[in-house]
Structure formats: C-alpha cells, structure tokens
Amino acid sequence: MRVRFTKMQGAGNDFVVLDETRARLNLSAAQYQQLADRHFGVGADQILSVRPSPAAGIDFEYVIHNADGGEVEQCGNGARCFARYVLDKGLASSPRIKVQTLSGLIEPRVNEDGRVTVDMGPPVFEPARIPFDDAGLDPQPTGGWHRWHLALGTSADSTILPLAVLSMGNPHAVQEVEDVDSAPVATQGPKIEHHPRFPNRVNAGFLQIVDRAHVRLRVWERGAGETLACGTGACAAVVAGIRLGRLDSRVDVETRGGLLTIEWAGGAAPVLMTGPAVTVFEGEIELPDAS
Numbered sequence: 001m002r003v004r005f006t007k008m009q010g011a012g013n014d015f016v017v018l019d020e021t022r023a024r025l026n027l028s029a030a031q032y033q034q035l036a037d038r039h040f041g042v043g044a045d046q047i048l049s050v051r052p053s054p055a056a057g058i059d060f061e062y063v064i065h066n067a068d069g070g071e072v073e074q075c076g077n078g079a080r081c082f083a084r085y086v087l088d089k090g091l092a093s094s095p096r097i098k099v100q101t102l103s104g105l106i107e108p109r110v111n112e113d114g115r116v117t118v119d120m121g122p123p124v125f126e127p128a129r130i131p132f133d134d135a136g137l138d139p140q141p142t143g144g145w146h147r148w149h150l151a152l153g154t155s156a157d158s159t160i161l162p163l164a165v166l167s168m169g170n171p172h173a174v175q176e177v178e179d180v181d182s183a184p185v186a187t188q189g190p191k192i193e194h195h196p197r198f199p200n201r202v203n204a205g206f207l208q209i210v211d212r213a214h215v216r217l218r219v220w221e222r223g224a225g226e227t228l229a230c231g232t233g234a235c236a237a238v239v240a241g242i243r244l245g246r247l248d249s250r251v252d253v254e255t256r257g258g259l260l261t262i263e264w265a266g267g268a269a270p271v272l273m274t275g276p277a278v279t280v281f282e283g284e285i286e287l288p289d290a291s
C-alpha cells in the first residue's frame with residue numbers, strides 16, 4: 001500500500017507523521033516497524049498518527065507507535081510535532097489544541113517563536129499505576145530521592161541501582177549519574193527496560209545535575225533504544241530531581257539533540273514542557289501489505 005507521510009523531529013527525536021483524519025490506514029505492527037526502519041523504511045524513533053476528534057471539546061486523537069511496532073501511551077517530543085503538523089496542514093484553526101492520548105488529555109500550544117509548549121498533565125508515583133512491582137522493596141524510598149534500589153541481575157554481584165520510578169503517562173526509571181557522556185546507557189539501558197519489575201517495560205533515564213536550573217540527560221527509550229532526546233523522559237527526570245530537592249521549578253534540559261525546558265510546581269500540578277518541533281520532509285512510501 002502507498003502511504004504519504006511527513007518526517008518531523010523534536011530535539012532530534014524523530015518521527016513519521018501520518019494523517020489519518022479522513023481515513024484509517026489500519027497498519028499492522030510489522031508495517032509500523034517497516035516505516036520506522038532506518039534501512040528498509042523511512043526511519044524514525046516513533047510513528048505518530050493524527051486521528052479525528054474522539055469527543056466534543058477535544059480536537060484530535062494522537063496515537064503513538066514505537067519503532068518496535070508497539071503502541072504506547074505518550075510521547076512528549078511527538079506532541080510538539082503533532083501540534084506543529086496540524087497547524088501547518090490547516091487541520092487546526094488555533095495554535096492551542098486539546099489532544100486525546102492513551103494516557104489522557106494533553107494540551108500543546110504553538111508559541112509565537114515557533115517553539116511548542118505542552119501541558120503534559122501531572123506525574124504519577126503510585127507503583128501500580130506506573131506500572132512497577134515494588135513488592136519486597138523498601139516501601140519508604142531512601143535518601144529523599146523517591147527511589148527504589150533495584151538489582152539489575154540475580155547474582156550476588158549484580159549492580160544495585162537507586163532508581164526514581166514514575167509515570168508521565170508512560171513509565172520512566174531515572175538514575176543520577178556523574179557524567180552523561182560516560183554513562184552506561186547502551187549496557188544498563190536494555191537491562192532496565194526489560195527488568196521484570198516493569199510489566200510493561202520502562203524508559204531508562206540517565207540524569208546529570210549541573211545546577212538547580214540545568215541538567216543533562218540521556219534516555220534509553222522503551223521500544224526504540226537510545227534517542228537523541230525524550231520529552232516525557234525530560235519531564236520525569238526533572239520531576240524526580242525536584243522531589244529530591246535538588247532542582248528548581250523551571251529547568252533547562254540539555255539533550256544530545258537539543259534543549260528542552262521543563263516546569264513543574266510540585267504535587268498534582270501539571271508538568272509543562274517547551275521545545276522545538278521541525279518538519280524535515282514530505283514523502284510517500286510503498287509498504288508491503290499487512291503481515
């Protein structure tokens with residue numbers, strides 16, 4: 001089947017955007033994987049589908065698939081590109097929209113300077129809602145950092161990691177490192193992603209705190225591997241640092257693909273994420289029929 005797409009990126013996290021406002025493409029997991037494949041397809045970290053409003057008062061449905069073909073609850077960098085796309089394509093009449101995702105409503109707004117701010121909703125800490133199996137772990141997270149000490153392996157000498165675990169609609173496990181450039185992202189990332197205490201797997205963040213308003217971050221993403229930036233990962237890392245008492249309520253997050261700004265007033269307040277959203281090219285691809 002022939003598929004028209006728009007390639008976009010937000011801080012280097014890259015996407016194939018599909019307009020399904022007039023008709024569903026009904027793609028299979030294998031076809032999503034094909035679109036995301038950097039050798040045999042277009043190449044992307046995630047595939048974003050723009051679908052019609054599901055209910056009054058909501059402008060669009062926003063559906064996200066990882067490069068591995070699996071559907072997920074949320075994608076922050078993708079939300080900024082989604083807002084840019086529907087405005088540029090004339091599908092939205094306002095720069096501020098309400099969007100339904102698997103994890104609930106988010107509100108992106110395209111700013112005058114072209115950057116996009118998204119109300120990502122409040123973070124979630126209850127293990128069952130992340131989901132995270134904390135059975136048998138220290139119920140009172142130690143050291144102020146609301147974190148659990150997780151063994152990466154089963155042998156006596158396996159690494160024990162102090163991980164902050166929370167959800168931004170999708171699950172995140174964040175650890176503090178001295179220097180992101182030397183952090184063991186490629187080796188520890190997959191072990192954390194597939195750790196049995198995360199029944200739906202997890203995104204693994206590696207956070208370096210530079211000062212109270214500036215951090216550096218790398219993320220091994222569930223279903224995509226290390227990406228140049230992760231919007232929900234930036235939200236989760238800043239929320240964890242604020243709960244630790246180490247960060248202010250507005251933080252610049254330096255990622256390998258660009259700068260994101262995260263704001264959170266604490267408690268049940270929403271997390272606001274601001275960053276770039278760029279259209280790279282338009283194209284068409286011949287996809288093998290659903291398998």
Ligand SMILES: N[C@H](CCC[C@H](N)C(=O)O)C(=O)O
Nearest residue numbers: 075076077170221222231232
């Ligand atoms: N890999 C994530 C989805 C994409 C999140 C990321 N690209 C972002 O900008 O938030 C997950 O499986 O939950």
